[in-house]
Amino acid sequence: MYVQHLSLTDFRSYGQVEVPLEAGITVFVGPNGVGKTNIVEAIGYLASMSSHRVSTDKPLIAFDAERALIRGRLVRGAQTTSVEVEINADRANRARINRANPVRASDAAGILRTVLFAPEDLTLVKGDPSSRRRFLDELMVTLLPHRAGISADYERVLKQRNALLKSARISGKFSASHEATLDVWDQHLAQAGARLLHARLEVLAQLQPHLERAYRQLTDGSKTAEAIYRSTLSGPPNDGAPGGGDDFLGALGVADLTDRFIAELLSQRKKELDRGISLVGPHRDDVELILGGTIAKGYASHGETWSLALALRLSSYYLLMDDDQTPGAGPVLILDDVFAELDASRRKKLAAIVSGAEQVLVTAAVGEDIPEALAGRQFQVIPGGLVDGDA
Template identity: 30%
Template sequence: MYISEIGLYQFRNYDNINIKLHPKLNILYGNNAQGKTNILEAIYICATARSHRTSREKEAIKWEKEEAHIRLFLNKESRIEKIDFHLNKNGKKYVFINEIPVQKLSNLLGIMNIVMFSPEDLQLIKSGPKERRRFLDIELCQIDKIYLYNLQQYYKVLKQRNHLLKSIHLDKGQEAMLEVWDEQLVYFGEKIIESRRDFVNKISNIASMIHANITSNKENLSIEYSPNVKKEIFKDKLKDSLDKDIKTGISSVGPHRDDILFKINNNDVRTYGSQGQQRSVILSLKLAEIDLIKKEINDNPILLLDDVLSELDENRQADLLSNIDNIQTIITCTGIEDLILKKLHKGFLFHIENGFVEPQDSKFL
C-alpha cells in the first residue's frame, strides 16, 4: 500500500496544500518548526484516528480557525481508498471513507497500516510501562480487529469497576455488585494477555534476527512480555487485592499494568544497556514491526521517519535505509545526507518552509 496524495486544509500551520507522493521514497526537508512533522501527524491521524503528539486533536486546527480537514488517497490492493478526516473546535471528529461516513473512529484502524519512528521512540526503553503498553496496543489494533474490540471492552469494564470501588468505600452494601464486573474484566483481560504474549513472541523472534545482523552476531536480543498477572490466576488475584482496591478506588491487577522487557545477552537493556545499544534495540524493533505487519496483512505498511536519522550514526542509518527499499517511506529531516541522496533516483524531494511545500529536483542539490 502507499499514499498517492494528501491534502491539508487549516491543519496546524497549513492553509491549504496538496502533495502528490512517490510510491517509494519521499523526503521532506527544511528548518525546524516549519511544518514537516505536521504532515506526518496528519497521516498518523488518518491511520489511527489519534495524534501521536497530543491527546487533544483539536489543537491541530490552525490558530483562530474552526475546523481542519485532511484528505488522503491510499492505493491498496489495486484499489484507491479516499480518507477524509475532519477536526472541529468542539472536539468532535468526523471520518469518511470513499464518501461514506464512519460511525466509529475505531473502524478506521487497519485501513492504512503505518510504522512510525521518531526520536521519542528512542526513549521507549527508558520511559515507563505506559508507553510500552501504548506501543503494544497501537501495533495490535492495526492488525487485529478482535484485539481492538477486547481492549475497548476491557477498559469500559475497568472504568465501571473503578467507579464501583469508590462507591463501595462509602457504602459496603454495594460490594456484591463487583462479581459481575470482575467476571467481565477477567474474560476480556485473559484475551488481551493471550494476544499480547503471542505478538511479543513473534516480534521478538524477528527482532532477534535483525539485531544479530546489525551487531554482526555479537549481541542476542530478546523481547519479553511481562504481564502484571498470569491469565490462569487473574480471577484469584482480583479477589486477593480486593481490600486494597476498595481503599484506593483503583484496580491494581490486570493487563492495564503490563510491561515488556528488552534484553541483550540476558541483561536488561534499560538498566545495563549503553545509549548506543538502546538505539540499536529500537532500530531492530522498528524493522521487526515492518516485517511482522507485512506477514500479518500480506502487504507493506507505510513507514514514517520523523527526524530520526539525525539521532542515528551512519552505520545505523545504513541499516535502516537498506531495509526500506520496497515500502513507501516518508522522511523528515533538516538537511540531506549523502546516504539519503543516493536513494533519490526513485523518490521525491520536498522543501518545507513556513507552511509551504515546494517540490525539488534532487539533481540540483
C-alpha cells in the same frame, strides 16, 4: 501500498496544503518547527486515527478552526481508495471512504498501514511501561483493527471499577452491597482483561522472531534481543519463573486467563480497597526488553538503546509484511527526524534495510542527514507549504 496524494485543511500549521506523493522515497527537508512532522503525523493519523505526538485531538486542529480535514488517496496494487477524516473539536470524528456516506472514524482505521520511526521511540526502551504497552496495543490493532474494541472495553470497565473502589475508600465503609457490586465488576474486568492479555501475548509471540532478526541487522549481531511479557497475574505455584509465570500464561486460552484473573483480583482485594484503585490487569503490565540476557532499561548503552528501539519498529514492519503478503500490501514506512540522532554506522544500516519498501517518507532538518541510500524526491518545507525540489 503507498499514499498517492495528501490534502490537509486546518491541520496543525497548515490552513490548506496539497502534497503529491508517489511510490519510492520522498524526503521532506526544513528547519525545526516549520511543519515537517505535521505532514507525516497526518499520514499516521489516517492509518490509525490517532497521533504519535499527542494523546488528544484538539492540538491537531488549527487555531480558531472548528475542525481539521485529512484526505488521502491510497494505492494498493491495482486498487485506489480515497479516505477522508474529519477531526472535530466538539463532536465525534467522522470519516468517508471513497466519498460514501460518513462513518465513524474508527471504521476507516487500518485501510492504510504505516510504521513510524521517531526520536520519541527511545522511550520504548528507557521509558515507563505505558510506552511499551501502547506500542504493543497499537501493533495489535494495526494487525486486526477490530481489536480496538478489546482495548476500549477494558478501559471502560476499568474506569467503572476504579470509581467503585475509590468511592468505597472515601466512605471508609465496605458494605455487603459494595461487595456484591464489586464481584460483578470483577467478572467484567476479568473477562475484558483476559481478552486483552491473550491478544497481547499472541502479538508478542509473533513479533519475537522478527525482533531478533531486526536487532541483528542493525548491530554486529553479538547480542540477542528479546521481549518478555510481565503480567500482574501470578504464574502456576512453585514454577520458579521470574516475573510470575509469564510463559505459562501464553499457553492459556481466554477462559483460563479469566479464571486466573478473578483469583488474583480476590487475593488483592484488601490492597485495592485500601488504595482505591485496581492493582491487577493489563493496565499495569509491562514488556521487558532483554539484550544478551540483561535487562535493557538502565543497562544498555546509548547506542544499544537506539538499536533496540529501531529494531522494535523494524520488527513491526516485518510482522506486517508477513501478515499480508499480497503484492502492494506492505505498510508505508515513515522516518521522522531519526537520522540526526544516529551515528554513521546505524544510519547506513537502517537506510539499507528500509530503502526497498514500496513507500518511504523521511523528514530531516538538513539534507546532509539523509543517507545516500534514501536519496529520492525532495520537498523543501516552508511555513504553511511545500516547494517541490524536483520541479
